[in-house]
Amino acid sequence: MSQIKLKQVHTSEDRVYLYHLKNILEAQGIDCEIKNDRLSSLAGEIPMLTVWPELWVKDAMKEKWAKEIIHEYENNENQGDSWTCENCGEEHGAQFKDCWNCQSIKAF
Numbered sequence: 001m002s003q004i005k006l007k008q009v010h011t012s013e014d015r016v017y018l019y020h021l022k023n024i025l026e027a028q029g030i031d032c033e034i035k036n037d038r039l040s041s042l043a044g045e046i047p048m049l050t051v052w053p054e055l056w057v058k059d060a061m062k063e064k065w066a067k068e069i070i071h072e073y074e075n076n077e078n079q080g081d082s083w084t085c086e087n088c089g090e091e092h093g094a095q096f097k098d099c100w101n102c103q104s105i106k107a108f
């Protein structure tokens with residue numbers, strides 16, 4: 001019953017990003033671990049694709065949940081584009097819907 005099965009939920013060439021995801025999942029109570037992290041020092045001998053670090057959850061029951069969290073996180077990241085006011089050239093973060101400088105509405 002208590003057998004633990006690991007499931008891979010994500011892989012990325014950006015290990016810093018994977019550790020970031022690991023922190024997010026663990027904050028939700030999902031235990032994870034990173035595999036293949038140490039292999040980068042051997043990159044000269046192994047094709048690059050095989051040395052990407054992998055993020056695994058320690059409880060297979062939480063695999064789907066973990067993937068949903070990652071999916072949601074990546075969607076939120078993509079919405080984070082800043083924009084420039086066409087009227088006055090002021091730059092704004094994605095959370096602003098109109099220009100605080102000249103009150104123009106954000107143009108899409």
Ligand SMILES: [Zn+2]
Nearest residue numbers: 085088099102
């Ligand atoms: Zn403006």
